[in-house]
Amino acid sequence: VQEAGVTDTMSDNHHDKEAVEKLSPKLYSDIAADMRSKIEVKDRKYRLHSYKKCFLGKDAVKYLIAEGFAENVQDAIDLGNQLVKYDEISHVTREHGLEDKDLYYYFKEDAPFHGGKPKLDEKTAKGSSWTKVFQGLGKDWGHHTGQYHQPSVVSTLADGDIDNSAKEKLKQLEVSPLDKYNTTLLENVHPLKWKDPEPDGRYNLVVIGGGVGGLVSAAGSAGVGAKVALIEANLLGGDCLNVGCVPSKALLKSAKVAHQLATAKEYGIVTSEVKVDFPAVMERLRKLRASIAHHDSAERFASLGVDVYLGHGRFKSRNEIEVNGKVLTFARAVVATGGSPNIPAIPGLDKVPTYTNLQVFNLTKLPAVIGVIGTGPIGCELAQAFARFGAKVHMFLRGDSILRKEEDDAREIVMKAMEKDGIIFHKNIKYKKVEVVEDVDEKKGKSFPSIKIVLEKASSEMELIVNAIVVAAGRKPNVHTAALEKAGIKYDPKDGVKVNDMLQTTNPNVFACGDCASKYQFTHFADFMARLVIRNALFFGSGKASSLLVPWATYTDPEVAHVGEYERDLKKRGIEFDTYKKDFKDNDRSIVDSDTLGYVKILTAKGKDKILGATIVGSHAGDMISELTLAMQSNTGLGKLAGVIHPYPTAAEAIRQCGDLYNRTRLTATTARILRNLLAFRRR
Numbered sequence: 001v002q003e004a005g006v007t008d009t010m011s012d013n014h015h016d017k018e019a020v021e022k023l024s025p026k027l028y029s030d031i032a033a034d035m036r037s038k039i040e041v042k043d044r045k046y047r048l049h050s051y052k053k054c055f056l057g058k059d060a061v062k063y064l065i066a067e068g069f070a071e072n073v074q075d076a077i078d079l080g081n082q083l084v085k086y087d088e089i090s091h092v093t094r095e096h097g098l099e100d101k102d103l104y105y106y107f108k109e110d111a112p113f114h115g116g117k118p119k120l121d122e123k124t125a126k127g128s129s130w131t132k133v134f135q136g137l138g139k140d141w142g143h144h145t146g147q148y149h150q151p152s153v154v155s156t157l158a159d160g161d162i163d164n165s166a167k168e169k170l171k172q173l174e175v176s177p178l179d180k181y182n183t184t185l186l187e188n189v190h191p192l193k194w195k196d197p198e199p200d201g202r203y204n205l206v207v208i209g210g211g212v213g214g215l216v217s218a219a220g221s222a223g224v225g226a227k228v229a230l231i232e233a234n235l236l237g238g239d240c241l242n243v244g245c246v247p248s249k250a251l252l253k254s255a256k257v258a259h260q261l262a263t264a265k266e267y268g269i270v271t272s273e274v275k276v277d278f279p280a281v282m283e284r285l286r287k288l289r290a291s292i293a294h295h296d297s298a299e300r301f302a303s304l305g306v307d308v309y310l311g312h313g314r315f316k317s318r319n320e321i322e323v324n325g326k327v328l329t330f331a332r333a334v335v336a337t338g339g340s341p342n343i344p345a346i347p348g349l350d351k352v353p354t355y356t357n358l359q360v361f362n363l364t365k366l367p368a369v370i371g372v373i374g375t376g377p378i379g380c381e382l383a384q385a386f387a388r389f390g391a392k393v394h395m396f397l398r399g400d401s402i403l404r405k406e407e408d409d410a411r412e413i414v415m416k417a418m419e420k421d422g423i424i425f426h427k428n429i430k431y432k433k434v435e436v437v438e439d440v441d442e443k444k445g446k447s448f449p450s451i452k453i454v455l456e457k458a459s460s461e462m463e464l465i466v467n468a469i470v471v472a473a474g475r476k477p478n479v480h481t482a483a484l485e486k487a488g489i490k491y492d493p494k495d496g497v498k499v500n501d502m503l504q505t506t507n508p509n510v511f512a513c514g515d516c517a518s519k520y521q522f523t524h525f526a527d528f529m530a531r532l533v534i535r536n537a538l539f540f541g542s543g544k545a546s547s548l549l550v551p552w553a554t555y556t557d558p559e560v561a562h563v564g565e566y567e568r569d570l571k572k573r574g575i576e577f578d579t580y581k582k583d584f585k586d587n588d589r590s591i592v593d594s595d596t597l598g599y600v601k602i603l604t605a606k607g608k609d610k611i612l613g614a615t616i617v618g619s620h621a622g623d624m625i626s627e628l629t630l631a632m633q634s635n636t637g638l639g640k641l642a643g644v645i646h647p648y649p650t651a652a653e654a655i656r657q658c659g660d661l662y663n664r665t666r667l668t669a670t671t672a673r674i675l676r677n678l679l680a681f682r683r684r
Contacts, residue, residue, distance in 0.1 A: 032088035053110035115308035130183040181286035188297035189236040208313040209336035211238020213514030216530035231313035237296035250285040255385035278366040315487035337478040339515035348434040367468035375402040377554040379472035553622035561625035564613030576606035582654040589649035600654040609637030
């Protein structure tokens with residue numbers, strides 16, 4: 001303390017906290033080491049839990065006062081919480097700072113090891129992290145090089161002084177370019193060097209898969225005191241963080257801004273020519289993705305008390321999973337292996353470079369001409385974004401429309417908006433052949449190949465030349481990597497892991513959630529499936545997946561959002577219903593925003609206000625659908641929504657106005673006659 005120059009201030013209560021915070025990390029380490037040698041550290045039990053080598057918080061407070069590090073209890077607690085901050089000590093479940101109570105704490109040397117980056121000295125630290133691997137290679141990994149755009153190039157990034165393990169991981173992880181943002185991403189979600197913990201006894205829950213379903217299962221279970229292991233072979237955070245929701249929405253925002261600038265004249269704003277700096281667009285995407293990666297990081301989950309293993313987890317028996325040569329025994333397990341892009345059987349497609357969602361966010365240059373295979377949400381979102389950035393985009397339709405799941409009115413509106421953005425739709429086609437007709441030649445400034453796509457339409461052939469093919473032809477469950485059959489778990493390559501309504505597999509001690517076990521492949525549904533798994537697997541719950549109400553949204557412009565039933569499904573099942581619809585062209589806020597595409601449509605039970613389903617098409621459809629989801633979840637009728645005051649002017653008023661439409665239907669001829677007679681009487 002004297003070395004830190006804070007001896008005098010420690011006696012001044014006003015400056016105690018400031019003085020404590022001036023201490024160097026080395027001094028905190030020295031204080032903790034001395035404390036560990038002088039207070040009682042032993043195995044302790046609390047109810048059903050045993051904690052090895054821990055001490056009492058009140059003993060630490062007494063020590064800090066007795067040794068002169070603190071004058072009173074509050075000083076000791078402040079200093080103790082700095083020790084917590086610097087990980088010198090920690091509460092056994094990390095639920096408390098240091099308190100003057102009979103709470104249990106670990107010194108860092110005694111805390112259970114849940115996995116972590118190995119501590120190396122400077123001589124051995126080279127190659128210990130992604131950042132260190134790419135220091136001093138003499139290459140510019142920034143967006144200005146603009147040449148690392150093909151997924152196959154990832155393996156060639158490691159041309160410098162890099163060990164083979166780093167090269168192999170780069171090939172496996174398919175993350176490029178290796179700029180500071182992507183190295184930050186990798187440091188979080190798949191550290192180059194990671195030391196697995198040692199299995200110690202049976203786990204309450206072992207989770208295979210570190211996407212949303214797996215992360216929620218692991219964190220939630222650890223949070224209620226379960227002993228949990230999490231296994232991930234690739235990138236923690238799964239598709240959502242790395243190659244799905246997060247990067248795609250960052251891309252769509254840039255595309256929307258580009259569109260707003262291009263159409264600014266319609267709002268009385270005159271701008272110079274809009275130029276899209278595509279490398280900068282992608283750098284922004286990488287920066288934002290990296291900035292939130294710590295939420296899903298290996299170190300964060302280890303800090304939550306989850307044993308984190310980075311490797312392929314495979315069932316060894318009905319109650320054992322093997323990872324990196326270690327066998328984990330479990331009482332319950334969760335399969336959350338996610339899904340992957342489906343590659344259609346088109347002659348030659350496997351011989352040309354393609355971009356699925358796994359590779360498309362690695363682009364650093366914009367292909368001049370892009371062909372999009374697949375007309376679902378992913379294909380439509382990417383097609384519209386690239387068109388707004390200035391690429392010529394072709395979309396190929398086996399039928400005559402896009403977004404097959406949505407209702408006809410919604411599809412028509414979105415399709416017209418995409419055509420206005422310049423997207424060319426080729427309807428009712430068959431694929432004949434795909435082949436490269438001219439290779440990349442960077443020396444001549446040709447960054448992308450020329451690819452010929454041969455199509456058949458109305459018995460005649462047509463050919464198109466594109467520079468890149470985006471494949472968004474649906475997804476398939478990942479069911480072949482975990483040796484499910486060894487645990488008695490049945491699955492289908494197309495439909496995924498077979499589960500009952502409580503998300504149990506054919507092995508009753510193993511549950512499944514997320515894209516590997518659901519027809520609804522949405523992040524938010526995987527989240528709620530995982531919450532259901534925690535209750536059912538650990539606490540004898542009987543929650544049912546069929547009870548979950550699942551809304552969804554497609555983030556084209558305009559957006560399409562839906563919850564509940566569609567008209568076609570109700571008709572097919574012979575269920576009578578009423579329809580209430582308000583177009584945004586009649587909504588004041590939409591009119592003044594010059595944003596009148598779309599509508600709100602609400603379906604109710606015939607003659608009643610019970611909401612059966614709803615579709616919203618419009619700029620903010622994804623945000624607006626939650627009001628109707630809440631109404632359905634809480635059994636709030638459409639008539640009651642009419643009585644909810646909405647701020648004016650807002651697009652959400654259209655929901656209330658649908659409620660007004662319903663209430664008008666209650667004004668029958670008889671009721672109207674009675675009211676007229678009453679009002680006439682009162683005029684006398």
